Amino acid sequence: MASKVKVDQLETLDGTGTIALQNQLSGMTGVSMPSGHILQMVQTQIATTTSTSSMLSFVDTSSLLAITPSATSSKILVIFAAPCSVHDDAADAGLALRVSRAISGGATSYPASLDTLNLGASYVYSGSGTSYVQEFSQLYTIIGYDSPSTTSAVTYTLQLYGTSALTVRNNSYDTSQTSITLMEIKG
Numbered sequence: 001m002a003s004k005v006k007v008d009q010l011e012t013l014d015g016t017g018t019i020a021l022q023n024q025l026s027g028m029t030g031v032s033m034p035s036g037h038i039l040q041m042v043q044t045q046i047a048t049t050t051s052t053s054s055m056l057s058f059v060d061t062s063s064l065l066a067i068t069p070s071a072t073s074s075k076i077l078v079i080f081a082a083p084c085s086v087h088d089d090a091a092d093a094g095l096a097l098r099v100s101r102a103i104s105g106g107a108t109s110y111p112a113s114l115d116t117l118n119l120g121a122s123y124v125y126s127g128s129g130t131s132y133v134q135e136f137s138q139l140y141t142i143i144g145y146d147s148p149s150t151t152s153a154v155t156y157t158l159q160l161y162g163t164s165a166l167t168v169r170n171n172s173y174d175t176s177q178t179s180i181t182l183m184e185i186k187g
Contacts, residue, residue, distance in 0.1 A: 039074065039184040042067050045177040050170045052160055058098060061170040063178040064157040069150060073187030076146045078114055080158050083176040085137040087167040094163035097140055104152040113144035114156075137172065145185075156182060 033039065048062035067076060078099055086095050099114035148154045158178060162168045171178055 033186050035186050037186045039070055039186050040067070041181065041183045043179070043181045045179050047171055047177045049172055049176075050160065051167055051172075052162060052169075053167050056161070056163065058100075058159040058161045060100070061158045061160055061178070063170060063180060064155055065180040065182055066153045066155040067182040067184060068153045069148065069184050071187065072149045072151060075185045075187055076148060076154065076156075077181075077183040077185055078142070078144055078146055078156055079181040079183075080140075080142045080156075080178060082140050082142075082158055082170055082178040083137065083172065084140050084160065085169045085172040086162075087169070095168040096161040096163075097142055098159050098161070099142055099144075100157045100159055101146060101148060102155045102157070103148060103150050104154075111144065111146045114142055114146060147187075156180070 042065060044065050046063045050059070050061035050063070052059040061082075063080070063082060069076065080097070080099060082097065084095060084097070098110055100108050100110055101114075102108045142158075146154075146156075158170060158180075160168050160170055
């Protein structure tokens, strides 16, 4: 005997009985997903150029994105791919990046997992103390987990840091865009 499949039941091959099934596809929610699964993802690209000549301080760029976690136990996987440049005209010059976090417009914090000064990555020197002008450009990537412990909107913003009185830029050329991806991971 051929089997028959319905949404709410499955008839056995020999026709002697039925097995009740729940519609698992429509019943699955973020709550029923096991830990480690992606619950949601938001992504954007931002082309606005941010420049700064501030020395030894972080400055917000225009590259930012928000996500609203569905549970306080969720982790957020944060991925920034940012084209940046250092304009050096007289001295050794470097830049670093970090990502700041603000929950529902509240106080800003700086997760250590999203700070290149803490990670020791994406920190470069351009120049050799000479007096000629040079420009060093590179695509920098920051990837890390954050645990904001909230169900309110969380905004992540890329920040630039210069090591001397030079110009550092994010999205410094016409086609440059920072790519931002935020993924909520079930805790």
